[in-house]
Amino acid sequence: MSITKTMDLKPKTIENADAISSQILEATQKKLGLIPNMYAGMANNTALLDGYAFAYNSFRANSGFNSQEQEVIFLSIAFENNCEYCMAAHSFVGDNMTNVPIEVTNAIRDNSEIPDDKLKALSVFSRIITKKRGLPTDNDIANFMDAGYTEKHILGVISAVGIKTMSNYFNHIFNTPVDDAFKGRIWKKK
Numbered sequence: 001m002s003i004t005k006t007m008d009l010k011p012k013t014i015e016n017a018d019a020i021s022s023q024i025l026e027a028t029q030k031k032l033g034l035i036p037n038m039y040a041g042m043a044n045n046t047a048l049l050d051g052y053a054f055a056y057n058s059f060r061a062n063s064g065f066n067s068q069e070q071e072v073i074f075l076s077i078a079f080e081n082n083c084e085y086c087m088a089a090h091s092f093v094g095d096n097m098t099n100v101p102i103e104v105t106n107a108i109r110d111n112s113e114i115p116d117d118k119l120k121a122l123s124v125f126s127r128i129i130t131k132k133r134g135l136p137t138d139n140d141i142a143n144f145m146d147a148g149y150t151e152k153h154i155l156g157v158i159s160a161v162g163i164k165t166m167s168n169y170f171n172h173i174f175n176t177p178v179d180d181a182f183k184g185r186i187w188k189k190k
Contacts, residue, residue, distance in 0.1 A: 011037060021043035024043070024049055024053050038167060041170065051166065052163065055163045059160055067097075071098045071100045072100065073157060074164060075108045076130075079111065079127065079189070083168035084171070085178055086167055089179070110190070111190070117147065118147050134161070
């Protein structure tokens with residue numbers, strides 16, 4: 001039996017983070033109007049925050065998925081990794097920024113039937129890649145591609161799994177508190 005010790009690191013601010021992390025925190029605040037607790041915690045290690053922020057922004061701009069699909073991927077990975085923080089945050093983003101239909105977000109959160117066949121295939125494939133640690137079967141790939149996705153989309157899902165692995169694992173170990181802005185979408189796996 002292992003016991004996880006709560007980390008003693010304190011969240012960083014624009015004022016007390018190192019130069020690179022401070023710039024990322026400042027840019028995040030300008031873009032979102034807040035510095036999410038996860039970013040403030042990640043700022044304790046510049047490689048983590050810089051790597052996460054760069055990969056996240058690149059995924060948003062270059063993955064080949066629209067904003068709704070991106071949120072479905074992130075929610076599905078967070079569900080599979082049991083990340084309460086990311087489920088709350090990406091549910092909020094889906095509801096308020098990327099316009100994911102609430103019934104889709106709620107279906108992912110509740111592990112129930114997603115009412116859109118293409119988004120369902122995307123969610124299932126994202127969870128498979130996460131759960132099987134990048135070892136999908138030929139059938140898993142065929143089902144994904146039969147839903148209208150391409151081999152390039154497979155690579156985009158792999159990118160998202162890498163990004164969410166950084167954030168999900170960080171949130172597990174840091175025990176990141178859910179930001180007030182996201183509290184309306186707090187989640188616990190059933």
